[in-house]
Amino acid sequence: MDSNNVQNLDTVGNEKQYIVVRLGSEQYGIDIQYVDNIVRKQRITRVPKAQHYFKGVINLRGEVIPVMSLRLKFDLEPDEYTNATRIIIIKLEQHSAIGIIVDEIKEVVTLSEDAIDKPTSADSSGDSRIQYLSGVGKQESGLISLLNIANVINDKEAVS
Amino acid sequence: MDVSQYLEIFIDETKEHLQTLSDQLMILEQEPENMDTINEIFRAAHSLKGMAGTMGYKRMQRLTHDMENVFQEIRSGNMKVQPELVDVLFRGLDALEGYLANILESADEGTEENQDIINTLNEIVEKGTGKAGQAAQETPKQEEAAPAGGALYESITISDYEINTFEKAKEQNLNILGITVYLEESCLLKAARAFLVFKALEELGEVMKAVPDVQDIEDEKFDMNFSLVYFTKESPEKIKAAIENVSEIKEAVVGEFKLPENGAEKTEEKAAQEEEKKEEKPAKQASATAVKSEPKKDTAKKTEKKNAKPAVGRTVRVDIEKLDVLMNLVSELIIAKNGLVSISSSAQNTRNDNSFNEQIEYLESVTTNLHESVMKVRMVPIESVVNRFPRMIRDLSKKLDKKMELHMSGEDTELDRTVIDEIGDPLQHLLRNSADHGLESNEERLALGKSEVGNIWLNAYQDGNNVNIEVRDDGAGINIEKVKNKALEKGTITPEQAEVMTDKEIIDLLFQPSFSTAEKITDVSGRGVGLDVVKTKIEGLGGNIECRSVVGEGSSFIIHLPLTLAIIQALMVELGNEKYAIPLGSIQTIEDVAVSDIKYVQTKEVINLRGTVIPLIRLDQILDVESSLEDPESLTVVIVKKGDKQAGLVVDNLIGQQEVVIKSIGSYINCSKIISGATILGDGEIALILEVNTLV
DSSP states (O other), X not given: OHHHHHHHHXXXXXXXXXXXXXXXXXXXXXXXGGEEEEEEOOOOBOOTTOOTTEEEEEEETTEEEEEEEHHHHTTOXXXXXXXXXXXXXXXXXXXXOEEEXXXXXXXXXXXXXXXXXXXXXXXXXXXXXXXXXXEEEEETTEEEEEEOHHHHHOOSTTOO | OOOGGGHHHHHHHHHHHHHHHHHHHHHHHHOTTOHHHHHHHHHHHHHHHHHHHHHTOHHHHHHHHHHHHHHHHHHTTSSOOOHHHHHHHHHHHHHHHHHHHHHHHHSSOOSOOOHHHHHHHHHHHHHHHSSOHHHHHHHHHHHHSOOOOOOGGGGOOOOHHHHHHHHHHHXXXXXXXXXXXXXXXXXXXXHHHHHHHHHHHHHHEEEEEEESXXXXXXXXXXXXXXXXXXXXXXXXXXXXXXXXXXXXEEEEEEEEOOOOSOHHHHHHHHHHHHHHHHHOOTTSOOOTTOOSHHHHHHHHHHHHHHHHSOOOOOOOOOOHHHHHHHHHHHHHHHHHHHHHHHHHHSTTOSOOOHHHHHHHHHHHHHHHHHHHHHHHHHEEETHHHHTTHHHHHHHHHHHHTOOEEEEXXXXXXXXXXXXXXXXXXXXXXXXXXXXXXXXXOHHHHHHTTXXXXXXXXXXXXXXXXXXXXXXXXXXXXXXXXXXXXXXXXXXXXXXXXXHXXXXXXXXXXXXXXXXXXXXXXXXXXXXXXXHHHHHHHHHHTTOEEXXXXXXXXXXXXXXXXXXXXXXXXXXXEEETTEEEEEEGGGEEEEEEEEGGGOEEETTEEEEXXXXXXXXXXXXXXXXXXXXXXXXXXXXXXXXXXXXXXXXXXXXXXXXXXXXXXXXXXXXXXXOTTXXXXXXXXXXXXXXXXXXXXXXX
């Protein structure tokens, strides 16, 4: 829809840029157009009674921004904070900013349309994570699970 | 013509006029003979008509025109005000509001003709005056309109230099015409009309000279007329027709312009004379002969009159978004200031000298004042919300066939703009509730020995950092038993619970969502229906609502609202190693309570504080914090209140009072409403603000 139009204008030959991040041993790709900012891990203020995957809020230059842990969201082991840990600030149109914690930022890749496999349709519902993916990108360095950011941050089902 | 740039002004002014109409009609209903009111209504209707016409809203213009007619008849004593007339006028008012709503949405008035209102109006005029309505429409207007003045252009003076152009024009066989254009007195956008006239004229010839000059005309610095000298090949008749084609032009006087014989002599007096022209009114005879001494006296009088007009309040309309930006900047400044304060107070600091502290104190007072001023700019009197209620109560009174009166006080109480925008609906709901269910019918009231006319009060007043709005009636009060039975019936409470509940707790049930069911929403309202919506809305604004009721004497709903939403005074407290802010507005006292003083009521911890039993809330348990204190002998308890309810919040440590800027934590995190927001402390750390209303 809207975002598609923008992409058609901005990118040549249906290519998209993704930021590749690491979570444990897996690689995920985040469409670069939603990335507002990348900051180092900083002090996170816990918010009581929040959903378990929300680590709390951070102060980003005077703005209070909620931060979620992708690991907890994807039911992986809890985060271990290292020097490589980063918070990616995502800004989706019409939504306020939100931060997601990743283990490491690896690189920015450009993927063309034919290097992306669409996820097999919803019938493979065995894995609840499938709804968070928009496809799988093929790269020499391996496969990258491309995140469907809108679904990741607007998860109604998880609201307790 | 493109009038879209005037749309905003039109909407604002229309709203004002509609409000005047509504207010005055209310008065008129009480005092049908009040001439001031009638005149006021006439003026408002007249202005509305003119404005609607200018903007091209024909239907709106037509309706106001007919409303105006009625008042013209009343003004001239041809008919009297009757109750049914007021009803129709109110309907007309609603219709106008409907047009305005359409215009607001789409810049178009819509297609509703409201023919029935117009017909009824005309019928009333016909009946009242015995004349045909149509005839009555036009005649008084004609009389009122001052007879058009003469050909003012004849007194235009021409300089030597200009005479040359005249001669050239003559050589080219052009007609030299003098034109005086009279605008209709109702015309509001005079400059725009004049512009249209000029545009029309420029297509047919050349405007040589204008009095007042073109710049002044563009700036609307002229009365209802202006004069021109004009060269054209066309006939005077054609020019006249072209000018009069422009709407709201009353008349155009077009004639041959004769060159003064001795131009040089006139030039000397030119300056003085032009001055006069600007002031001259069409009604006055600045006649063909232009006797100079007479109009001069006249001018002096006119000027005086003009100066006597009350100066319009010096205000600027500012986009609320711009204010928000300003507000944000002030917030940032306060955060920065808090940062400095925390540096200066930290012990390790080496620059802890006196002058540094002095400057910080100075900065503190400046930021506080700045904050207050910016907040004040955002404050709007509550009047703009409540002034529609008298009308609503009047309609309800007719509809429900109950006599009632609305008493309002404190309309000048000011609230933040964002609160004002939201508070209208809840108030309306409460008033409807009072009118429909609170007040008894006329007969019942008489039987109970009360006065026949029911009373509803709407009082607003400031109380510290809060604004309270009270909606009270002297009706039957809330029937506790009935509410209890209904709650039992619905399964909201169990019979055991019902046994031990106090009256107050039962009344609070009315605010429970389960009490409102969709099928119960009647035309007016149902008791309990939607009260939860009212409550939710008010809590969304950071306020709360309580209800008091005495059977047989009436009930009152009291809304407490915070004065501002963006920056508050808060008490900073510590729990474990986390910091939280508690809004100062809801704190009553802070107490040290010995652990041995804690009593248990139904396995809940309470304390007895000077005769009042107050439940304790262990914040560390609610917020899942590990308390840093182990088996303390005494607890620090912050006593907070929510309406009449009190509770003691147990905290580990008090940090102190601080001005905090409220920031939203966004909608992603769902924390069961116990956190109302966050604030950034001086050292950049975030503290969460506790929502006392949910905790208590």
